[in-house]
Amino acid sequence: MAIVEDDYVPTETVTAGELRAALDSLSSERMGMTADGFIAALEEGQLDPYDPTVAHLAILARLIT
Amino acid sequence: MIRRLRISRFSPGSLRSDAQAERTAREFGDLVGRAVNATVSPAPIRFIRNEREYFDGFIAHVDGKIPARLPLTNGRYMFVYHRLGLRRPERYLTTLEYGYWYQANADPASWIFRYEYQREPKLPYRYARCHVHVNAAPATYAGVTEFSKLHLPAGDRVTVESFLRHLIEEHDVPPISPKWEKILDETEAAFRKIQNRRARDPADSN
Numbered sequence: 001m002a003i004v005e006d007d008y009v010p011t012e013t014v015t016a017g018e019l020r021a022a023l024d025s026l027s028s029e030r031m032g033m034t035a036d037g038f039i040a041a042l043e044e045g046q047l048d049p050y051d052p053t054v055a056h057l058a059i060l061a062r063l064i065t
Numbered sequence: 066m067i068r069r070l071r072i073s074r075f076s077p078g079s080l081r082s083d084a085q086a087e088r089t090a091r092e093f094g095d096l097v098g099r100a101v102n103a104t105v106s107p108a109p110i111r112f113i114r115n116e117r118e119y120f121d122g123f124i125a126h127v128d129g130k131i132p133a134r135l136p137l138t139n140g141r142y143m144f145v146y147h148r149l150g151l152r153r154p155e156r157y158l159t160t161l162e163y164g165y166w167y168q169a170n171a172d173p174a175s176w177i178f179r180y181e182y183q184r185e186p187k188l189p190y191r192y193a194r195c196h197v198h199v200n201a202a203p204a205t206y207a208g209v210t211e212f213s214k215l216h217l218p219a220g221d222r223v224t225v226e227s228f229l230r231h232l233i234e235e236h237d238v239p240p241i242s243p244k245w246e247k248i249l250d251e252t253e254a255a256f257r258k259i260q261n262r263r264a265r266d267p268a269d270s271n
Contacts, residue, residue, distance in 0.1 A: 011087050011122075013114045014130040022131045050198065050214040052173040059132060059146060059164065063115055063123070 016064055023060045030057070039065060079155040086120045087112075089158050090149050094124040097225055100252045101126075101135075101145065103242040104229045108135035110145070123148045134171055139238045142168045142175075145225060161185060165228040167236070176200050180223045192216035195223060226253035 024035035030053050031038060039061050041047050047054045080086040091112045098110035106126075113130055114122040124147040125132035134144040144166035152159040162183045169175035182195045196216035206212050226249040232238040233245070242248060 011091060011112060011114050012130060013116050015116045018130055019115070022129065050211075052176045052179075055179075056144070056173045059148075059162075062162070063121075063148070 014063075019060060019064050023057060023064065026060070027057055035061075035064075080151060080158055081156065083120050086151055086156070086158055087114060087122075090114075090122055090124070093147075093149070093158070096252050096255060097124050097145070097147065100226055100229060100249055103248040104240050104245045105137045105139075105143070105232050105238045106135050107241065112149075120151045121149075134166070134168065134173070136171075137232070137238050138241060139236070141236075141238070142171055143232070144168070144173075144179075145228075147225075159184065163225075165223065165225060167232065180219060180228060182222065193218035195219045195221060197223075224253050224256055226250075226256075 020035050023038065027033050027035055027038040033041065038047075038057060042049070042054070042058055042061055043065075049055060049058060080089060094110060094112035101108070101110055108126045110124060111127055112122055112124050113127060114120075123132060125145060126135040127133055132144070132146045134142045136142055144164060146162075146164045148161045148163070150159055150161045151157065160182070162181075164179060164181050166173075166179040167177045169177060176198075178197060178199045180195075180197045183190075184194065186192075186194060193216050195218070197219045198213055198215070199217065200213050202212045208215070230246075230249060233240050
């Protein structure tokens with residue numbers, strides 16, 4: 001029987017740059033704003049945090065900020 | 066290769082190094098993946114580490130390296146997301162936030178209900194940290210706030226297993242494994258064991 005201790009697979013990592021690029025792409029596509037614009041609008045209370053698209057993108061934003 | 070899940074090992078306590086934390090987070094990801102893959106979706110669940118100066122990461126189905134919704138066996142979708150970090154001087158692995166969404170299709174706007182938890186919400190925050198939003202509007206509701214925006218309290222913590230059971234039992238999502246109930250009992254017991262141990266410490270009761 002195989003021993004689990006030896007089946008090491010490197011953990012995938014994501015960088016802040018990759019997250020920001022993903023947020024940039026999604027916020028442009030869905031909200032017509034850049035990642036920085038989305039983060040600023042979210043922090044200033046200009047977006048409805050209960051809107052499902054905003055709530056979804058806010059998860060990405062919290063991984064960056 | 067035979068991959069055997071070591072549920073009994075997932076009671077990590079203090080994690081002195083980031084490597085230990087990473088390994089434990091991956092094991093937690095395996096636990097969530099086993100629960101999801103035995104029940105409502107064969108889509109893989111992964112732990113992705115967020116490269117920062119401190120330990121940070123998330124467990125989810127991913128598109129690229131980004132949390133993404135996943136298809137269910139009934140043709141609908143869900144979004145399952147756990148963000149993990151280390152807290153307290155003892156460096157316990159902790160869920161900082163989670164979200165369990167059930168939605169009609171791949172579009173987030175098709176959400177039906179969503180459970181959410183935030184351990185450290187941005188203050189001021191006057192809602193239940195663990196709550197559920199329901200995309201509905203009862204005819205008898207006369208409040209000012211849209212019903213779907215209410216943070217309906219959902220106890221201390223909703224486990225992913227209880228969410229998965231609900232999908233199978235009440236939304237008729239066909240289970241993948243005939244042993245799904247036993248598997249959910251096992252993975253949920255592993256989580257409860259950790260939660261109960263921490264609840265004894267008032268400094269980390271949430």
